[in-house]
Amino acid sequence: MSQHAHSLSRRRILQLATASAAGLGLTACGSGGSGGGAGGADGDSGPITVWSWTTAAEALRGVVPSFERDNPGIKVDVQDLGNPAIWDKITVGLASGGKGLADVLHIGVDYLPGYMEKFPQGLADLSRLGADRHKDAFADGLWPTVVGKDRAVHALPWEVNPLGLFYRHDYFEKAGVDPASITSWDDLIAAGPKIRAATGARLLGLDKPGSSQDVDFFQNLLQLQGAFYFDAEGRITLASKPAVEALTVIKRLNDAGLVSDIAGEGTWKRLVGQGKLATAPDPAWAVEYLATKFPAQSGRWRVMQPPAAVPGGGRSAIVNSTYLAVSATSKRRKAAWRFIEYALTKPAEINRMFASGGVFPALKKAYDDPKFSAPHPFYGGQQVLRSFVTSLGPGAAATNFTGDYSRALKFAADAQTQVLLKGADPAAVLKAAADQLAQQTGRKQAA
Amino acid sequence: MSLAPSERLGATGDAAADGPAARRVPKRRHSGTSPAGPARPSGRRRLLTRGSIPYVLIMPAVLGFAVFKAYPIAASFWLSLTTGNGDSQHFAGLDNYRRLLADPLFWTALRNTALILVVQVPLMLGLALLVALGLNHSKVWLRPLWRLGVFIPSLTGLVATGVMFSVILNRDAGLLNWVLSLFGIDPVDWLGSSFWARIGVVLVLTWHYTGYNAVMYLAGLQGIPKELYEAAMVDGAGPVRRFLSITLPQLRPILLLTVVLSTIGTLQLFDEPYVLTGGGPDNATLTVTMYLYDNGFKYFDFGYASALAYALALIVSVLGVLQVRLMGERR
Numbered sequence: 001m002s003q004h005a006h007s008l009s010r011r012r013i014l015q016l017a018t019a020s021a022a023g024l025g026l027t028a029c030g031s032g033g034s035g036g037g038a039g040g041a042d043g044d045s046g047p048i049t050v051w052s053w054t055t056a057a058e059a060l061r062g063v064v065p066s067f068e069r070d071n072p073g074i075k076v077d078v079q080d081l082g083n084p085a086i087w088d089k090i091t092v093g094l095a096s097g098g099k100g101l102a103d104v105l106h107i108g109v110d111y112l113p114g115y116m117e118k119f120p121q122g123l124a125d126l127s128r129l130g131a132d133r134h135k136d137a138f139a140d141g142l143w144p145t146v147v148g149k150d151r152a153v154h155a156l157p158w159e160v161n162p163l164g165l166f167y168r169h170d171y172f173e174k175a176g177v178d179p180a181s182i183t184s185w186d187d188l189i190a191a192g193p194k195i196r197a198a199t200g201a202r203l204l205g206l207d208k209p210g211s212s213q214d215v216d217f218f219q220n221l222l223q224l225q226g227a228f229y230f231d232a233e234g235r236i237t238l239a240s241k242p243a244v245e246a247l248t249v250i251k252r253l254n255d256a257g258l259v260s261d262i263a264g265e266g267t268w269k270r271l272v273g274q275g276k277l278a279t280a281p282d283p284a285w286a287v288e289y290l291a292t293k294f295p296a297q298s299g300r301w302r303v304m305q306p307p308a309a310v311p312g313g314g315r316s317a318i319v320n321s322t323y324l325a326v327s328a329t330s331k332r333r334k335a336a337w338r339f340i341e342y343a344l345t346k347p348a349e350i351n352r353m354f355a356s357g358g359v360f361p362a363l364k365k366a367y368d369d370p371k372f373s374a375p376h377p378f379y380g381g382q383q384v385l386r387s388f389v390t391s392l393g394p395g396a397a398a399t400n401f402t403g404d405y406s407r408a409l410k411f412a413a414d415a416q417t418q419v420l421l422k423g424a425d426p427a428a429v430l431k432a433a434a435d436q437l438a439q440q441t442g443r444k445q446a447a
Numbered sequence: 448m449s450l451a452p453s454e455r456l457g458a459t460g461d462a463a464a465d466g467p468a469a470r471r472v473p474k475r476r477h478s479g480t481s482p483a484g485p486a487r488p489s490g491r492r493r494l495l496t497r498g499s500i501p502y503v504l505i506m507p508a509v510l511g512f513a514v515f516k517a518y519p520i521a522a523s524f525w526l527s528l529t530t531g532n533g534d535s536q537h538f539a540g541l542d543n544y545r546r547l548l549a550d551p552l553f554w555t556a557l558r559n560t561a562l563i564l565v566v567q568v569p570l571m572l573g574l575a576l577l578v579a580l581g582l583n584h585s586k587v588w589l590r591p592l593w594r595l596g597v598f599i600p601s602l603t604g605l606v607a608t609g610v611m612f613s614v615i616l617n618r619d620a621g622l623l624n625w626v627l628s629l630f631g632i633d634p635v636d637w638l639g640s641s642f643w644a645r646i647g648v649v650l651v652l653t654w655h656y657t658g659y660n661a662v663m664y665l666a667g668l669q670g671i672p673k674e675l676y677e678a679a680m681v682d683g684a685g686p687v688r689r690f691l692s693i694t695l696p697q698l699r700p701i702l703l704l705t706v707v708l709s710t711i712g713t714l715q716l717f718d719e720p721y722v723l724t725g726g727g728p729d730n731a732t733l734t735v736t737m738y739l740y741d742n743g744f745k746y747f748d749f750g751y752a753s754a755l756a757y758a759l760a761l762i763v764s765v766l767g768v769l770q771v772r773l774m775g776e777r778r
Contacts, residue, residue, distance in 0.1 A: 209728030
């Protein structure tokens with residue numbers, strides 16, 4: 001081929017190269033500007049849309065008929081966007097100044113503080129609409145999460161997931177381990193080999209390579225000590241003593257051969273189904289989940305309050321929680337607020353949603369319902385829900401997620417993976433993680 | 448034989464040469480200084496002249512590019528110079544770029560991407576060339592069916608591919624380990640160890656894109672004049688000699704194209720590792736675009752994400768130029 005032809009194709013290729021590379025900039029950028037409250041209005045009637053996901057969306061739909069009956073003029077459309085797709089949609093909506101968002105948004109605690117911090121004008125000020133009167137209505141520890149830097153309330157708590165320890169009662173019996181004697185993870189680590197010898201089951205499953213970035217267990221061990229990745233002032237505490245204690249518990253469990261790797265789609269479910277896990281440190285939603293997914297194991301499971309991370313330490317932790325908020329750009333903020341208030345502060349409604357979707361309510365009055373002291377056949381007639389309500393008592397401290405939670409989560413997951421796969425030293429990897437988090441966020445580390 | 452294309456190009460060159468000449472004509476008319484020119488009514492400018500028609504024709508594309516490409520590219524650059532919250536960005540100069548240079552995760556991501564590039568692209572292109580040579584062979588039975596089969600993986604959705612392979616590569620219940628067990632090989636922790644997770648990603652990419660490249664090579668192979676081979680055979684050249692002296696040189700433009708496109712594609716790698724490993728274990732398969740996505744859409748740090756995008760664009764451009772220099776100039 002001639003020289004000329006070469007230079008032609010070369011130029012074209014170069015254009016292709018730069019254009020497609022720079023096109024990345026397009027996907028990466030979100031517009032910085034936000035109209036804040038601009039464009040929104042306090043409309044009190046008309047159609048409103050709600051974004052939620054799966055079972056929660058279904059549960060919310062159950063509230064709509066009675067709400068529409070009591071609030072003529074408001075039409076509610078609940079949309080199931082799916083999780084995690086909903087986060088991208090809300091994030092993009094907030095980043096583009098609230099364009100295209102639904103009126104009501106269902107938001108998890110892992111995103112809410114980030115949204116409130118990074119888009120202070122994104123979620124409507126509900127204090128102005130009267131949200132503060134519900135301040136003491138919800139489980140301890142949730143309210144600080146909904147209050148923004150502007151001291152205004154930006155969401156109402158819906159779901160709270162207190163931690164419990166589900167365990168195979170039959171395995172404990174077979175191994176001669178008295179559940180009542182287990183008060184800390186120290187006790188469990190001591191009992192673990194006995195259980196394994198008697199039943200072949202390991203204690204629990206963890207995603208060792210951390211591909212799902214699921215470090216709930218590590219996080220729970222922190223929360224049981226009243227600690228987290230950040231302190232109340234937003235300083236980084238990822239390398240603190242409680243964090244090292246937590247990761248050390250995980251390392252000891254792993255070194256003793258008590259941890260199964262649950263990486264990969266459906267691995268945990270399969271292991272539980274085969275009876276290869278003796279315990280499951282999981283929140284309240286697992287009550288119905290276990291009962292529905294493993295009917296063959298009926299009568300073999302029980303629940304206890306989570307063992308303390310360190311001997312003598314606290315035994316309650318809130319794994320996570322979800323909230324309903326109103327978009328600041330909603331044209332019908334009052335109507336949206338009325339829906340939220342109706343769904344989340346009426347015990348009858350919230351318990352109806354609990355019954356249909358398994359979303360454990362944050363509303364304290366809801367616990368008066370007899371269902372919370374009903375015996376559960378799957379758990380051998382144990383009053384399982386009562387044990388979770390007890391966990392929500394004083395002691396379940398507020399957790400300061402901050403706007404940099406997802407970044408902290410990533411570094412925590414990396415640190416845990418290094419310990420589980422490479423036997424790294426907990427204190428050293430947490431120090432490195434805390435340093436990186438500080439470098440990336442500009443936050444100070446707590447001394 | 449290779450005169451034909453250059454002749455055609457010569458013709459294009461002529462056409463290009465009389466382009467400016469044609470444009471010069473109305474210019475002279477408008478200047479109105481030519482006393483010899485026929486008097487034209489002033490103020491009546493013809494919009495569609497021979498010179499302007501091409502510009503009118505490309506206008507939609509230019510407008511589209513300006514609105515949907517050029518503006519976001521420029522806005523993203525501006526964003527990369529800012530920092531702060533979603534709705535209160537402030538100018539920060541080169542802070543994001545400085546932060547990038549000191550960010551170990553960025554370097555990890557870049558190293559991973561480079562590693563995949565160096566291992567996967569040559570492997571895939573070599574394989575694609577072999578497949579194309581096979582498919583081009585006249586003795587292969589049911590050729591269209593084979594060609595279709597080879598191409599089909601590249602039509603599979605990226606996320607679907609990732610999900611499919613996460614099932615295949617599952618350590619305990621995956622298809623691949625089951626097959627290996629038939630040969631008495633111990634299960635491999637495909638997604639759980641740094642080394643094998645990288646191999647896993649390479650495997651998925653190779654499965655997905657080999658057919659695509661093979662089809663390009665096939666097109667190239669079919670464009671090589673048969674006479675060249677006939678002449679070579681008359682001169683007594685064996686198959687290896689024919690491959691080295693005819694096939695490869697003739698394929699060079701297409702080889703270059705696939706190398707550059709694959710390089711760009713690999714540097715922008717996102718979907719497969721995102722679905723397959725989430726960047727793990729311990730960041731062994733974290734790529735630059737995944738890190739970029741995390742910063743933008745998980746950490747809401749759009750300024751930093753834009754800086755990452757620009758760093759990546761720069762790297763891609765430099766590599767592209769280098770490759771074209773190395774492979775294109777040699778004669």
